[in-house]
Amino acid sequence: AKQLVSAGGVAIDMPAGPTEVAIICDTDTDPAFVAADTLSQAEHGPDSDVLVVVIVEAENATHSPRYTDRLQTAVGEQLGELPRADIARQALAHARIVVVADAESALEISDAYAPEHLIIQARRAEWLAEQVQHAGSVFIGPWTPESLGDYASGTNHTLPTAGAARAYAGVSLDSFVRKITFQTATPDGLAALGPHVATMARAEKLDGHAAAVERRLAALENAGAARTGFVRRTTNETDIVVHVDLDGSGRGDCRTGLGFFDHMLDQIARHSGIDLSVICDGDLEVDEHHTIEDTALAIGEALRRAVGDKKGIERYGFTAPMDEAQARVALDLSGRAWLEWDVEFDREHIGDVPTEMFRHFFHSLSDAAAYTLHVSADGENEHHVIEAVFKGFARALGHATSIGSDADRLPSTKGSL
Template identity: 45%
Template sequence: MKRYTWSEANTDERQRILARPDQRASPEVVAFVRQLFAEVADEGEAALRRWSKKLDDYEPATLELSPTVLDSARASLASEDIEAIDFAIDQVRFYHEATKPKPQAIEPLPGVRVRQVWRPIATCGLYVPAGTAPLVSTLIMLAEPARVAGVRDRVITTAPGEGGAPHPAMIVAAATCGLDRLWLIGGAQAIAALALGVWTPRAQKIFGPGNAYVAEAKRQAAALPNGPAIDLPAGPSELMVIADRGANAAMVASDLLSQAEHDADAQVMLVSASDELLAEVEVELQRQLTGLPRESIARRSIEQARAIRVRSLVEAVGVANDYAPEHLSLQVATPGDLVDSIENAGAVFIGAYTAESFSDYVVGPSHVLPTDAAAKSYGGVSVASFMKSFTQQEVSAAGAQRLAGAAARLARLEGLEAHARAADIRFAPARPAEEAVRRRCGEIKRTTKETKIVARVDLDSVVPVSISTGVGFFDHMLEQVAHHGGFSLTLSCAGDLHIDAHHSIEDCAIAFGQALKGALSDRRGIARFGFVLPMDEAEAKLSIDLGGRPYLVFDGAFAAPAIGAYPTEMTKHVFRSLAENLGATIHLSVTGENDHHKTEACFKALGRALRSAIRVESADLPSTKGVI
């Protein structure tokens, strides 16, 4: 292993320490795959057979998993092998059934219903490399989540083994996963078949690892017009182990070798704050390497492996998040202290007994995981990978009243008038389309000897909110009402502030109430009632009835005479003026210690109660008497 000290490396050196092999396909591979795709697209099955014969010395064939074929395969395996296959499939099925996405339904507003639903992909292509050994686990990790997702057609392609047939374990696993045939074709030509629908069914999404030619074929397939989606960009296998001084060096070494034996380019990394542990693991690696069936491959990988000395486990987590490994093992005394800090990893293995090999075969989650730092933006293959989601949206006539104003406003901000009109026409569907749609707006211009006020309320928009009364704290309070009420409010006042703030505050409350009353018009369809109890250090209880009867019950007292230029005694006057000019019954009680917080709680409560009371629920008057 190559040893590095993280604290001594500068930024450029750290990038080199964590560098991976370049995964870009060579120009020769790109050109080769492009030619193969072109010939298969032009000539169809004949080209597919020609390429398979040329590259792999066999012609594509299908293998029906008949009872005879299955019995023969089972007879070729030890009973313990069959039990292990069954156990792995059960584990994978259990995990994916438990984590299968479920429909979600919400009602963000009365009359507005949104549902997220999930549907399976109709046809998926599952590429399982043959290699030097049967990758039974890859077949299980792809076929079983696809089955749980409900994929109708699972097309598994794999190259035949010796004698022109797949390994018996592949046959048994495929049949146990509910498949009835295998498509015996490998390499880039298998991807071309799946992508173009030549000989095999055409796949809507292609899954599975492979060599550089397969990876490039998947990339080119995804770039085709109406081409298939693909699962993940694939690269050499990766494992990073974070270990402390108490870690078992033999266990750490065994995990590192389990990845190193995959490929000479496998990325193997050990991160620790203990020089002793790093040294012990290097000794263990050499001891365990000797005699491995794939010793030469593993040894080449270990020669390029990295041992990184850090100052602390916190620094080790930083290295892991920078690297974003496919597999991350935490072999430390208290792994729970680190888990929540991990942001980038394909899968995390917590504690010394959580061998990465367990996850490869029998824990349950798929072992098809992002490599080459893709874990910074991708997750591993799961049952959701074989599904797609979309939304179902339903808006009632009452719901349209709540949405149309803001939608039309935003559409016009973007210069899309047809969008805006499509919203407007639903604002009052009972009226002819050519008529102007009535907005729930009210505007008041009020001039007295003391003040000159313009107030405008739009209950069907949230912008603008612009308040200028000359009393800063009161401006802030009215902004809170509009924000929490979910409506637009503009109000300007020129008043006799050189005398005091009383006239300006009271007259603004009168004008606001009159504008709000005008926006509500005959109050048809509104909820009418609102109640809210916001609670912090101060508690304000407010209930409101927009039934046309002005009445105020105010229970609260303020110790401070003023908050800035705002006299606290004016709070009761504001609510009385509002109740009288809006035509509302308001009951408000407020308690607390801080007069600023108490006053703000009153106005926030008003906004939240108004939000409930002004919402449109139907086309009817909110009264059993038929009149308000």
């Protein structure tokens, strides 16, 4: 029926052939179980396929004829009890029993067969199952008949047949998931792959494809490497995406669910000249702590990635006043995390942010970015005080990450930062 439907243009999983089973067993396996599994497949139809692989290790070689005889006797006894015995008997006419000396040989035969159903009833069944390369569905151990999969165990039973398991999986919920692939290339990645892509494109006479790469390669030669950092940080408490561009134009897009915090992050972008995007979905129903801390860690990590090898950077930064408030910020992109904080607040909150979290923000950021940061500030209006701190940090950061007159100079006598 499936083949008739698919012939009319309906998209289904794959052409399905006669049902089939392979059974791997050994001389300790109950032959009554193997016989029952054999017949449960054979009763489907005359074209059902059954393969039994019996592992007979050297020390049990004398048991080989005895076991296969017992198995065939069990099949004969149970066959007489089946209402569909005539159908099963036709299928059994082309069933096979293969005797092998070890488990590896049994797996080799099974993988070559690539059965729709594979039943493993042998010693170390779980280990054997881990080695299987090609099968539609695997039933492990003496208490797992294939019938469970047909009716109740939960796996979908639309499975590949006729060796199709070498290339196809069975239908599952995943089969109905629409997938989209995403890719992004760094300048180094484009430089590495681009020439090969252009060569292949021109070999196919697709010059437009080649040009789309070559124009970018030419632009790379005339521009320095992009100084950007992307971080996705996901925990049980927050899901944060941060992107920074050290050579941006001061654009900020910060959405954390905390209005005043977003305002402060926008100050960092605007006054540093760095593009900063922050999207955070945090557990604000608990409190603000996780959102602020994890945002700081993600920004710090993104800055660390963006600055790269630090060649040519100014390294240090200072500043800044705001009305009656004054903030003094000293920053060193030293590679050593340290924070000195001398800012006091009388208010418990500024906007929707607890004032105790401002120090924690800068502490977490300096840890993640590996910056040495000294901050002190004072003033009458505490809103102005903390805003001066963020603006001062922004100005210091913008200067410290900027490229100086010698782009190849590492600003350290140690030779590393």
